[in-house]
Amino acid sequence: xxxxEKLDLLKKIQRVDAPPFLFTxxxxxxxxxxxVKVSASWKISFVAAGIVLLGLNLAIILRSSxxxxxxxxEAVVSTMxxxxxxxxxxx
Amino acid sequence: xxxxxxxxxxxxxxxxxxxNVSLHYVLNREDAQxxxxxxxxxxxxxLSQFNPETASLKTWIYRITINQSLDSLKSKRTKxxxxxxxxxxxxxxxxxxxxxxLVSHPGIPMEDKEAIxxxxxxxxxxxxxxxxxxxxxxMEDRPQKEVAEIMNxxxxxxxxxxxxxxxxxxxxxxxxxxx
Numbered sequence: 001x002x003x004x005e006k007l008d009l010l011k012k013i014q015r016v017d018a019p020p021f022l023f024t025x026x027x028x029x030x031x032x033x034x035x036v037k038v039s040a041s042w043k044i045s046f047v048a049a050g051i052v053l054l055g056l057n058l059a060i061i062l063r064s065s066x067x068x069x070x071x072x073x074e075a076v077v078s079t080m081x082x083x084x085x086x087x088x089x090x091x
Numbered sequence: 092x093x094x095x096x097x098x099x100x101x102x103x104x105x106x107x108x109x110x111n112v113s114l115h116y117v118l119n120r121e122d123a124q125x126x127x128x129x130x131x132x133x134x135x136x137x138l139s140q141f142n143p144e145t146a147s148l149k150t151w152i153y154r155i156t157i158n159q160s161l162d163s164l165k166s167k168r169t170k171x172x173x174x175x176x177x178x179x180x181x182x183x184x185x186x187x188x189x190x191x192x193l194v195s196h197p198g199i200p201m202e203d204k205e206a207i208x209x210x211x212x213x214x215x216x217x218x219x220x221x222x223x224x225x226x227x228x229x230m231e232d233r234p235q236k237e238v239a240e241i242m243n244x245x246x247x248x249x250x251x252x253x254x255x256x257x258x259x260x261x262x263x264x265x266x267x268x269x270x
Contacts, residue, residue, distance in 0.1 A: 005235050006264075010229040011209050014198040018110035023102055026131045033132070090264060 098135050101148070106131075108149075109156050110215035111198070116160035118211060119195045122167075130159050146240070153227075153241045161219055203215045213263045214256075224249055 031074060106127070113126035133155050141151055190245070194208045194215075214225055219240070227238040235253075239246045 003261050006206075007225070007229050007257070007260075009203055009210060010225075011232060012200050012203055013115075013196065013207065013230060014200060015107060015111055016114060016120075016198045018106040018127060019120075022106065022110070022124060022127060022131075024098075024233060025124075026102070026128050026135075029128060029132050030135050033136075 098138065098161075101134060101138075101152075102131055105149070105152050109152060112153065112156045112226070112231065113160050113163075113203065114196055115211075115230045116157075116222075117163055117167075118215060120197055122163060126156070126163050128161050129163075130156050133159070150241050154243075157223055157241070161223075169226065176263045209264075209267070210260070213260050213267075215258055216263070217256055221252050221259065224252035225260075228253060 076082075093196065101154050109130050110123055110127045113123040113130070114120070117123050117126060130152070134152060146154075192213055196208075196211065199211075214222055217225065223242060224238060227233045227241060228235060233241070235246050235249050239249045242249065
């Protein structure tokens with residue numbers, strides 16, 4: 001049989017109807033996707049909250065790294081001869 | 092979930108087209124259902140981006156169906172490749188390994204079943220472009236101009252693809268017959 005005749009056999013393939021439940025399946029799939037989707041406003045809120053948290057953390061870290069000196073407290077300590085070391089007994 | 096009446100009418104107009112084109116690629120009802128489902132989800136999600144000036148709705152749906160069918164075949168092939176390796180570790184697994192040569196196309200008539208099944212098996216193994224050209228022109232019986240539009244190419248290129256596909260089919264047939 002010639003190739004063209006052979007390929008003409010393909011035209012005998014009958015059309016098949018789509019299954020009746022397909023549309024329900026598609027709708028439930030679309031519905032599932034819609035519930036998973038996060039709206040843009042929520043995404044922006046999450047990003048803003050993240051930036052605020054990061055900023056607060058950075059501010060705290062920078063503050064704690066600065067040397068803490070309190071002249072008033074040092075004056076009281078020297079007047080009362082308080083020890084600032086962990087030694088219990090002075091020699 | 093948003094209500095979209097045009098989507099429902101699109102579905103009813105193109106459901107059989109999408110299902111049959113998918114069936115010609117994947118060759119079984121179950122996979123064709125999965126492909127058709129994915130196609131309509133994509134149509135629903137991208138309907139707002141569809142531009143009628145660049146292509147007709149029918150052409151657009153044909154393209155989505157073809158791409159989805161080819162993706163399905165690719166993932167089947169990958170599954171098959173890794174199926175052997177995973178079967179070494181999960182010997183008790185009952186998951187079926189994708190079977191390229193398994194044909195259960197419900198549209199194939201009984202009287203020419205053997206000859207058509209042999210032919211579709213050969214078409215299944217053709218390169219993607221040749222396969223699409225043959226499916227659209229011979230199985231879907233679309234004119235070459237429309238095939239060219241769907242494939243986003245020229246009529247000459249489609250003619251060439253069909254010619255090369257015919258040669259490949261002929262060669263494969265002779266191999267199978269033992270010439």
